[in-house]
Amino acid sequence: MKTDWNPLLKQEFEKPYWKELQRYVYEERSHSKVFPEHDEVFTAFQLTPYRDVKILILGQDPYHGEGQAHGLSFSVQKDVPIPPSLRNIYKELNSDLGTEIPTHGNLEPWALQGVLLLNATLTVRAHQPGSHQGKGWETFTDQVIRKVNEKEEKTIFLLWGAFARRKSVLIDQERHHIIQSAHPSPLSAHRGFFGSRPFSEANHVLKDSGRGSVNWAL
Numbered sequence: 776m777k778t779d780w781n782p783l784l785k786q787e788f789e790k791p792y793w794k795e796l797q798r799y800v801y802e803e804r805s806h807s808k809v810f811p812e813h814d815e816v817f818t819a820f821q822l823t824p825y826r827d828v829k830i831l832i833l834g835q836d837p838y839h840g841e842g843q844a845h846g847l848s849f850s851v852q853k854d855v856p857i858p859p860s861l862r863n864i865y866k867e868l869n870s871d872l873g874t875e876i877p878t879h880g881n882l883e884p885w886a887l888q889g890v891l892l893l894n895a896t897l898t899v900r901a902h903q904p905g906s907h908q909g910k911g912w913e914t915f916t917d918q919v920i921r922k923v924n925e926k927e928e929k930t931i932f933l934l935w936g937a938f939a940r941r942k943s944v945l946i947d948q949e950r951h952h953i954i955q956s957a958h959p960s961p962l963s964a965h966r967g968f969f970g971s972r973p974f975s976e977a978n979h980v981l982k983d984s985g986r987g988s989v990n991w992a993l
Contacts, residue, residue: 780820783922787915796911800898808901810837811844816897818846822886829889829986830977831923832933833942836896839904847892849959850882863959863968868991871972877993888989893919895938920945929984931977935959935968952980 787793803809811818834848838858843851849861857865857880865876886892895916900906920942923930930951934940936958943953954976957967978988 778820779825780919780922783825784915784918787918792911792914796915799910800907803898803900803907809898809907810839810901811846811898815844815846819848819886819892819894822847822883823889823891825922825926827889828891828923828926828930829928829981830931830933830989831891831893831920833920833935833939834892834894835936835938836894836905836908837899839899839902839906841901844899846897847882847886848894850886850892851880853879853881855880859961860959860964863961863964867959867964867969867971868974870969871974872991874974874992879993882993884993885989885991890989891923895942917942917945924951926951928986929980931980933973933977936963 800809804813832848837844837846838851842855843858845852849858849864851858851861857877861880868874869876882890882892893916896905896908896910896912897916898907898912920932923932924946932943932946932951932953934943934953934955939958940955943955946953954971954973956971956973957963957965959968974989974991978991981988
């Protein structure tokens with residue numbers, strides 16, 4: 776991972792937990808299928824430099840199905856069926872902004888506009904959701920959230936679901952802006968995600984703070 780994130784996170788790479796975490800993931804890959812592929816684990820940081828971050832969208836852990844995860848929360852490659860949570864994100868995007876519902880699930884255009892698509896856990900064993908939770912990734916990604924919180928420019932944090940909302944304690948809400956609601960999962964989207972209009976709210980806040988806006992169309 777060679778980006779402007781490196782000097783900001785350098786101390787994490789030198790801590791004992793990081794070495795143990797990398798050893799754990801290496802051993803997991805030696806006997807199990809792990810997603811995403813090794814060279815895609817840090818895609819979010821490669822596509823969205825620290826200096827460009829305007830919005831952080833926090834997911835929990837990568838998709839655990841074959842060929843789905845590629846290092847961006849909620850996103851899949853173009854030739855992969857759109858997962859249910861992302862379908863609901865697209866429904867809300869259409870309802871909020873009138874944007875045409877995309878026919879693919881690749882969110883790289885968002886990442887290239889300063890939307891950091893971060894999962895709290897960056898790897899997962901195939902077909903075992905949550906299998907790499909509690910191994911150290913959360914310590915690392917909490918520090919990522921803290922670093923984004925240190926930005927002087929107003930930054931927006933989209934926190935969907937109870938897990939993501941718990942991270943609000945890491946964020947200075949006087950300097951930055953939190954948009955939170957239920958998770959877009961089919962199990963919870965009707966309990967407050969649908970109708971929350973996060974995309975128009977995010978753009979309104981960005982414009983008011985002189986940071987432009989995000990073109991959410993894909």
